[in-house]
Amino acid sequence: MENGAARTVPAVIVAIDGPSGTGKSSTSKAVAAQLGLSYLDTGAQYRAITWWMVSNGIDIGDPTAVAAVAGKPEIVSGTDPSAPTITVDGTDVSGPIRSQEVTSKVSAVSAVPEVRTRITELQRSYAAAAETGIVVEGRDIGTTVLPDADLKIFLTASPEARAARRSGELKGADVQATREALIKRDAADSGRKASPLAKADDAVEVDTTDLTLQQVIECVVTLVEEKRAAG
Numbered sequence: 001m002e003n004g005a006a007r008t009v010p011a012v013i014v015a016i017d018g019p020s021g022t023g024k025s026s027t028s029k030a031v032a033a034q035l036g037l038s039y040l041d042t043g044a045q046y047r048a049i050t051w052w053m054v055s056n057g058i059d060i061g062d063p064t065a066v067a068a069v070a071g072k073p074e075i076v077s078g079t080d081p082s083a084p085t086i087t088v089d090g091t092d093v094s095g096p097i098r099s100q101e102v103t104s105k106v107s108a109v110s111a112v113p114e115v116r117t118r119i120t121e122l123q124r125s126y127a128a129a130a131e132t133g134i135v136v137e138g139r140d141i142g143t144t145v146l147p148d149a150d151l152k153i154f155l156t157a158s159p160e161a162r163a164a165r166r167s168g169e170l171k172g173a174d175v176q177a178t179r180e181a182l183i184k185r186d187a188a189d190s191g192r193k194a195s196p197l198a199k200a201d202d203a204v205e206v207d208t209t210d211l212t213l214q215q216v217i218e219c220v221v222t223l224v225e226e227k228r229a230a231g
């Protein structure tokens with residue numbers, strides 16, 4: 001390279017979507033860490049706004065009430081894949097956003113168009129600010145948030161595998177109840193009008209049912225490297 005100038009690698013944008021328990025978070029964090037990219041957990045942002053609504057006594061069942069205050073909480077995501085963070089109005093909410101109450105209410109809040117518009121803008125600003133690139137995971141990243149992403153992945157897995165993985169995390173939670181809750185949330189997320197959970201036409205689908213997490217990570221890293229080499 002002339003004058004010893006550093007080679008500039010263009011920022012790469014990777015969108016990873018799919019239902020709950022398919023491995024989006026674990027895969028995205030590992031891929032981002034391995035490739036020196038930022039990482040954004042968009043589900044955590046929807047969980048954070050839901051936590052704020054619950055904490056402020058907003059009636060989640062009333063979309064007009066939710067829409068009216070959708071602009072109020074300030075949500076900040078830390079995008080280091082080795083230590084992702086999430087705060088609402090300066091408070092660390094990484095623990096409370098995983099509560100059963102938030103999990104059971106997040107689909108209703110995230111179906112409200114005003115909530116989606118606000119959070120989508122926030123997500124785009126994080127993607128634009130990522131110098132080396134970013135792995136963004138969620139439900140509508142490839143279809144709506146970042147339709148020009150360099151690489152789109154759609155992860156799937158059988159409901160049984162997903163429920164077993166989630167109950168493993170919740171230490172002894174009933175697999176059957178977890179499976180039912182997952183299926184209910186998938187149906188709400190896929191069936192809503194505003195930006196539903198969906199595979200983009202140009203996304204690569206990876207069924208993770210019979211793959212180890214390490215195999216999924218290697219598959220995605222290879223796809224990113226192939227894109228970079230081709231581009």
Ligand SMILES: Nc1ncnc2c1ncn2[C@@H]1O[C@H](COP(=O)(O)OP(=O)(O)O)[C@@H](O)[C@H]1O
Nearest residue numbers: 020021022023024025026165169208211212213
């Ligand atoms: N391919 C896989 N095989 C086995 N367990 C997995 C696999 N991918 C993820 N897991 C585990 O399943 C759980 C859910 O994964 P996570 O990445 O949080 O999924 P998602 O973000 O899609 O909800 C985690 O405990 C994770 O370690």
Ligand SMILES: Nc1ccn([C@@H]2O[C@H](COP(=O)(O)OP(=O)(O)O)[C@@H](O)[C@H]2O)c(=O)n1
Nearest residue numbers: 020021042043044046106107110138139140
């Ligand atoms: N891009 C996204 C990401 C999450 N969500 C919503 O946020 C919820 C929580 O997402 P999550 O990724 O934390 O869920 P899990 O996969 O961890 O169970 C989903 O069930 C959706 O209702 C969304 O609507 N759009």
